[in-house]
Structures are given as C-alpha cells and as structure tokens.
Amino acid sequence: MEKLYLALVDTPGFFASIIRRVIGIDYIHVVLSMDEELNEAYSVGRRNPAIPILAGFEKEDARKIEEVFPTAKYKVMSIACTKEQKENISKQLQECFSKRFHYHYCIVGLPMLLCNIPFYQRNHYTCSSFVADILEKNGMGLFGKHFSLVTPRDFYELENTSVVFEGTLQDFNKSCMRYPAENPNIFRQAIRKLSYVMNGAA
Numbered sequence: 792m793e794k795l796y797l798a799l800v801d802t803p804g805f806f807a808s809i810i811r812r813v814i815g816i817d818y819i820h821v822v823l824s825m826d827e828e829l830n831e832a833y834s835v836g837r838r839n840p841a842i843p844i845l846a847g848f849e850k851e852d853a854r855k856i857e858e859v860f861p862t863a864k865y866k867v868m869s870i871a872c873t874k875e876q877k878e879n880i881s882k883q884l885q886e887c888f889s890k891r892f893h894y895h896y897c898i899v900g901l902p903m904l905l906c907n908i909p910f911y912q913r914n915h916y917t918c919s920s921f922v923a924d925i926l927e928k929n930g931m932g933l934f935g936k937h938f939s940l941v942t943p944r945d946f947y948e949l950e951n952t953s954v955v956f957e958g959t960l961q962d963f964n965k966s967c968m969r970y971p972a973e974n975p976n977i978f979r980q981a982i983r984k985l986s987y988v989m990n991g992a993a
Contacts, residue, residue, distance in 0.1 A: 796832075796868065822834040827869065829967075832851040833888060835916045846896035867957070869955055883928075894921075897916050917939075919945065
C-alpha cells in the first residue's frame with residue numbers, strides 16, 4: 792500500500808473567520824500532497840498567499856505561506872491508497888497544474904453549499920471539493936455525497952487516517968529542515984501589512 796497526505800490549514804483573517812463559523816472547526820483549507828513534507832502539494836486556493844481575491848489551482852509553497860501567515864497551524868494526515876491510485880493522482884495533479892489558469896475558485900457554489908444543494912460549474916472548485924473529486928475519480932469515494940458538498944470538516948472527521956503532524960507552520964517547516972523564511976525587504980513588508988489588513992488580521 793501507498794499513502795497520500797492531506798493537510799488541513801488554519802490561517803488568521805476575516806474571510807477565514809467566516810468559513811470557520813460556517814463549518815464549525817478551525818481548519819478552513821485542504822491540501823492534497825504526494826509526500827508528508829508537502830513538497831508536492833496542490834490545492835484550489837490563493838494564487839498568492841497575500842492576496843485573498845485571486846484564487847485558483849496552485850502548487851503549495853509552505854515557505855511563502857509562512858511569510859504571510861507566520862502563526863498558521865497545520866494538521867497533516869496520511870491515508871492509504873494503492874500504488875496505481877497514487878501514480879494516477881500524481882499525474883492528474885501535474886496535468887492540472889500545467890493548466891492551472893483554467894481552474895478557478897467556485898464562489899457561485901458557496902450559497903449552494905450552505906443550502907446543501909449539489910452544484911458544479913466546469914473547472915470551478917472549492918479547496919475541499921477539488922480534493923474530494925479527484926479522490927473519487929480514482930476510486931476513493933470517502934464521503935457518500937456529491938463532491939461539491941464536501942467541506943474541510945469532512946476531511947477533519949475522516950476515519951482510517953493517521954496524523955503525521957499537528958502544530959504551527961513554523962514548526963512544520965523546521966521539522967522538514969526548510970530554511971527559515973527570509974527577512975522580507977521593504978516591498979514585501981508592505982505587501983504583508985496589506986495582506987493583514989485585507990484579511991482582517993491587523
């Protein structure tokens with residue numbers, strides 16, 4: 792058997808606080824990774840961690856996220872899969888990344904999610920619906936409902952998973968022996984402050 796890795800993310804901010812209230816847990820973002828250190832990790836989320844209004848399919852960069860959200864918390868879990876499933880999912884994620892600007896965040900589907908009505912707009916996903924969809928297409932239907940209705944809470948409550956790490960992103964990066972985030976220059980400091988304001992964290 793092989794393993795896939797699911798990272799649940801808790802970041803500060805106004806938008807994050809709204810999502811927390813809706814789903815009832817602190818973790819508001821889901822990432823699918825091929826390895827436990829999240830070196831090959833993908834999600835539907837912010838294209839730039841500092842800018843909440845630009846979202847789509849992207850490869851996660853834990854160091855860049857730490858620069859913007861130094862207090863972010865992560866929970867990384869492993870889930871069993873077959874070798875064939877892992878290879879197919881890895882290929883599909885790489886293909887999605889090569890066409891990443893064709894994928895967008897499904898804002899229109901959020902009211903439908905709140906009303907528990909399945910909804911799919913071509914190439915538009917939330918972070919959790921994308922992961923649920925790609926797992927289901929590879930024979931890992933874990934939730935018994937339409938992928939568009941899956942939320943981070945469903946991943947949080949998944950059985951048959953093993954917790955690999957839970958704690959701050961800073962500690963996670965240190966455990967993976969990543970170099971600390973560099974001290975930002977004046978421009979990066981300005982972007983960070985703007986991000987805090989836009990996210991309601993300042």
